[in-house]
Amino acid sequence: MSAIQTTSWRDVRAELLRRINERVWSPGDAIPNEADLAVEFDCARTTVNRALRDLADKGLVTRKRRAGTRVALNPVARATLRIPIMREEIEAKGLTYRHTILDQAVARPPSVIRQRLDLPFDAKHLHIITMHLADGRPYVLDDRWINLTTVPAANSADFTNVSPNEWLIQNAPYTHGDIAISAEDASASEADHLGAPVGTAILVLERSTWHDHRSITMTRLTFSPGHRILTSI
Amino acid sequence: MSAIQTTSWRDVRAELLRRINERVWSPGDAIPNEADLAVEFDCARTTVNRALRDLADKGLVTRKRRAGTRVALNPVARATLRIPIMREEIEAKGLTYRHTILDQAVARPPSVIRQRLDLPFDAKHLHIITMHLADGRPYVLDDRWINLTTVPAANSADFTNVSPNEWLIQNAPYTHGDIAISAEDASASEADHLGAPVGTAILVLERSTWHDHRSITMTRLTFSPGHRILTSI
DNA sequence: CAGTGGTCTAGACCACAAG
DNA sequence: TTGTGGTCTAGACCACTGG
Numbered sequence: 001m002s003a004i005q006t007t008s009w010r011d012v013r014a015e016l017l018r019r020i021n022e023r024v025w026s027p028g029d030a031i032p033n034e035a036d037l038a039v040e041f042d043c044a045r046t047t048v049n050r051a052l053r054d055l056a057d058k059g060l061v062t063r064k065r066r067a068g069t070r071v072a073l074n075p076v077a078r079a080t081l082r083i084p085i086m087r088e089e090i091e092a093k094g095l096t097y098r099h100t101i102l103d104q105a106v107a108r109p110p111s112v113i114r115q116r117l118d119l120p121f122d123a124k125h126l127h128i129i130t131m132h133l134a135d136g137r138p139y140v141l142d143d144r145w146i147n148l149t150t151v152p153a154a155n156s157a158d159f160t161n162v163s164p165n166e167w168l169i170q171n172a173p174y175t176h177g178d179i180a181i182s183a184e185d186a187s188a189s190e191a192d193h194l195g196a197p198v199g200t201a202i203l204v205l206e207r208s209t210w211h212d213h214r215s216i217t218m219t220r221l222t223f224s225p226g227h228r229i230l231t232s233i
Numbered sequence: 234m235s236a237i238q239t240t241s242w243r244d245v246r247a248e249l250l251r252r253i254n255e256r257v258w259s260p261g262d263a264i265p266n267e268a269d270l271a272v273e274f275d276c277a278r279t280t281v282n283r284a285l286r287d288l289a290d291k292g293l294v295t296r297k298r299r300a301g302t303r304v305a306l307n308p309v310a311r312a313t314l315r316i317p318i319m320r321e322e323i324e325a326k327g328l329t330y331r332h333t334i335l336d337q338a339v340a341r342p343p344s345v346i347r348q349r350l351d352l353p354f355d356a357k358h359l360h361i362i363t364m365h366l367a368d369g370r371p372y373v374l375d376d377r378w379i380n381l382t383t384v385p386a387a388n389s390a391d392f393t394n395v396s397p398n399e400w401l402i403q404n405a406p407y408t409h410g411d412i413a414i415s416a417e418d419a420s421a422s423e424a425d426h427l428g429a430p431v432g433t434a435i436l437v438l439e440r441s442t443w444h445d446h447r448s449i450t451m452t453r454l455t456f457s458p459g460h461r462i463l464t465s466i
Numbered sequence: 467c468a469g470t471g472g473t474c475t476a477g478a479c480c481a482c483a484a485g
Numbered sequence: 486t487t488g489t490g491g492t493c494t495a496g497a498c499c500a501c502t503g504g
Binding site: 225 | 399
């Protein structure tokens with residue numbers, strides 16, 4: 001009576017990973033094909049495939065049809081940046097969340113933004129500036145343009161209880177978006193809102209989102225001085 | 234003769250995504266179980282599973298055994314940050330890469346770093362400061378501590394042709410790491426090296442890597458003013 | 467206890483790309 | 486042309502967890 005045991009794809013991945021890390025297979029080397037590995041590990045090819053696919057997702061191996069699988073020469077680290085809504089980010093730190101509307105107006109976005117979002121000249125937007133506060137202190141300034149052609153409901157929405165940030169996530173699903181992170185010297189108005197000296201280095205995160213080809217919103221998040229974006233590899 | 238056709242997991246995902254985006258299933262709603270969906274889409278449950286797993290990875294649905302699958306209330310955007318070696322990042326922009334060693338010494342890291350890496354008091358490190366240049370101009374300053382207990386070979390490595398950044402990726406595989414992104418005012422020495430005024434806002438990326446429980450390296454990348462980290466959702 | 471997702475298996479066909 | 490990964494299927498057992 002031999003014990004029936006199945007091999008988990010995580011086990012296979014762990015062993016493959018070990019061989020890569022310990023240079024049993026060096027960077028650039030081809031590794032055995034799925035069928036052979038399945039025989040060696042005494043499991044189904046599907047299981048090996050799952051393990052290798054996972055390693056490929058992480059950039060540790062490169063796979064091509066016919067050409068086989070190779071250990072990556074320069075594995076590119078991939079960190080996943082989680083971008084929660086501000087309320088959740090703040091509450092996750094155990095702080096009390098509150099937001100205030102600093103300014104709200106229907107307007108045409110400046111050409112800089114029109115170009116970035118590939119908008120027609122007369123696209124009407126809702127321009128709304130929000131401050132997100134943590135325990136009553138400025139956390140991040142949210143300068144946002146909402147496309148009223150794509151999201152007309154935003155025009156009549158009430159943002160006093162639900163911030164534009166949260167309202168949009170719940171009411172205007174997007175298919176894709178861009179993000180840019182940079183460091184800038186605080187402008188006079190930013191410094192004023194954040195309660196910091198003019199010129200202080202601040203972290204800026206700009207994000208645009210689209211639903212297919214229609215732009216939804218473009219936001220510029222200006223964090224308080226000292227803010228750190230954390231993630232792991 | 235009915236045509237035999239298989240349904241791809243991408244097709245299933247697309248249809249599920251459509252129903253989520255168009256509020257056929259609203260945020261918080263439970264969606265049918267895998268078996269039922271498989272019947273509806275006339276495919277194997279495995280295929281539905283693959284599609285739902287993908288949506289769960291992206292944070293659009295949450296899944297629990299027995300409890301089923303629900304549309305996420307506040308989908309948390311996940312952006313993948315690619316962190317290539319500096320040479321590749323620069324060459325990908327079509328620029329010429331070069332690096333110079335500004336300083337190199339064996340030393341004990343300051344307590345700030347010892348604490349962050351959870352190191353013993355007498356851990357010897359290689360402290361090496363490198364400038365990565367794009368078309369001859371300062372691109373990023375790389376202030377790095379390499380753990381000589383974990384990576385003894387670094388002590389005798391020659392970093393004139395291969396930067397510590399690239400050398401480590403090729404010679405010291407890691408299992409995991411931390412990343413922190415922040416904005417800081419350029420210090421006198423950073424400003425000097427980067428050719429910018431003291432106090433200019435600069436983007437700083439700090440990264441530590443480990444192999445299991447042994448720390449490998451800790452690096453502080455100080456980018457030239459105006460640098461942007463780009464990604465997409 | 468029982469329903470739901472998580473995963474494995476064996477087998478099959480297909481798409482791609484190297485030679 | 487042909488080897489390799491990509492994926493689908495049908496069926497099965499298991500692990501977790503809500504009731």
